[in-house]
Amino acid sequence: MKKFSTAALLLVFGSTLNATASAADTTKTRCAFLQNAPDQHQVVRGDTLWGISGRFLQNPWCWPQVWGMNKDEIRNPHWIYPGQIVYFDRVAGRLRLGNSVNPGSGTQGGSTQGGIPTVRLTSQLRSQGLGQEAVTSIPSGVIEPFLAQPLIIEENDLKDAPRIIATAEGRVNVGKGDTAYVRGDLKSGTSFQVFRPGVPLKDPTTKNVIGYEATYLGTIKLDRAATSSNEAHAFTVVTVKQEMGVGDRLVPVPPTPIINYVPHPPETQVDARIVSVYGGVTQAGQNQIVTINRGKQHGIDVGTVLELFRFGDTVVDRTQDKSMWSMSRDKVKLPDNHYGSLFVFRVFNNVSYGLVMQVQDTVQVGDLARSPE
Structure with a gap:
């Protein structure tokens, strides 16, 4: 059995205390109160x-x-x-x-x-x-329209979803008050949202498809349920955000959620990337919605706060001695630029939606979203 000296034990104990104190100081520093904070x-x-x-x-x-x-x-x-x-x-x-x-x-x-x-x-x-x-x-x-709409649709979710197969009078598209005929298992539901599969979302790093962002079209309600397997259900269009038609899919209207989770950093280290800006644009500002390539499987939950960074440029060190230039010039990476915060309010398996909070620059696809330092 190995013997440890008292000095060694004190050294280990002292190191532990220093590490604990250092961690406490770090937490205290990053969670400091404003100097002019009110009483x-x-x-x-x-x-x-x-x-x-x-x-x-x-x-x-x-x-x-x-x-x-x-x-x-x-x-x-x-x-x-x-x-x-x-x-x-x-x-x-x-x-x-x-x-x-x-x-x-x-x-x-x-x-x-x-x-x-x-x-x-x-x-x-x-x-x-x-x-x-x-x-x-x-x-x-700002986020209410996003809370009850199925923004991200997993590929398997589309397979058995009820679908519009025909419209009244053979119209190409239907509007508010029009009739749409639906085929599929309603599972006793009477109110549905209508959506159309959108473009796939690709991870900026792996280039793999991590989800499909659905296009929300509106809501419809059941008027008359089918009485046999070869009969269609009759629905009335209640609200329309975009025109809907044959081939569009139905999902049950979820209960209206009350989101009141407390802003908090993730429990584990998160290094995410901005996948897209909602609405198909390339940049976002404060109070706009973006998606990141991390979700439930990565420890993200509602209320998670991440810090936004832009990759620092890589520059050539032109201050080197000229005699060294003939050989090669050192390339140096500048620090990543921290410019804002992101509050996650909707979480899926591999994708999350966040609201851009205070920012000093525009958010761009490919930017970093990390755990607070």
């Missing part, structure tokens, strides 16, 4: 978690760390409502939540911690109004 902020209608945290923090995605949230709370957070107050506990370096009334009076079930009034949001609060008035993570109006 408190009263939540108002229209606030978002991202916006509120940006009033206090240099990096809004640090919200879970300074709020003291665990993994379950990040994925299923307690609601925060207009009228409540977010307090900055400067001594503890944390944010706390209180009510606009005196929480110590007992009327709101409040308490005080170090002079900071706080109240624990319980499931009872969450059940009131089903969270409809709660503060959202990011501007909901």
Whole structure:
């Protein structure tokens, strides 16, 4: 059995302490509060978690760390409502939540911690109004059209989907109020979205197809179900975003989701690339939608925040001694340029959709989306 000296043990122990302290210092630095952070902020209608945290923090995605949230709370957070107050506990370096009334009076079930009034949001609060008035993570109006539409269709999903086989009076396309005839297993559904398979999305690195972005056409509802296997179902077109016709496919209308996940960095290191900008353009700005080549299989979930980078150029070092130039010139890669943040709000197996947050440059296809440093 090997023997270790006391000095060696102290050296190992000291190294462990230094590494722990270094990691803590790094977390503290990247999750630092703004020097001019307010003592408190009263939540108002229209606030978002991202916006509120940006009033206090240099990096809004640090919200879970300074709020003291665990993994379950990040994925299923307690609601925060207009009228409540977010307090900055400067001594503890944390944010706390209180009510606009005196929480110590007992009327709101409040308490005080170090002079900071706080109240624990319980499931009872969450059940009131089903969270409809709660503060959202990011501007909901921008992403709502993307939450209930099947943007990414796996290749196998198209195989057995019900399809439009004919239209009333043989029209090429149908509009609102028109009749469309559908064949396929409705699985007891009555309301459907209509889509058309779009162009394949290719991974910028591997060039492999990672999904098919569907073109959303509108919604239709069942009027009369088929009574035999060789009869078509009759549907009425309810809403139209684009013209629909024979060959277009149906998927059931999903329940309207309430997205209120807390902004947070991914649990594992993520190095993604921008695959496309929604709408077929090549560049995106703030509050626009982009896709990345990472999804559930890569540890991405709703609320994941990534930092946007552009590859640094490779340049020739022209400052070298001229006598060396006759041989060769060194090529040096410049650092990648960090220019913004991305909030992931819809996740598929290999593709995710994100909302471009604060940016200092335009987002381009092929740019990097990495875990926050």
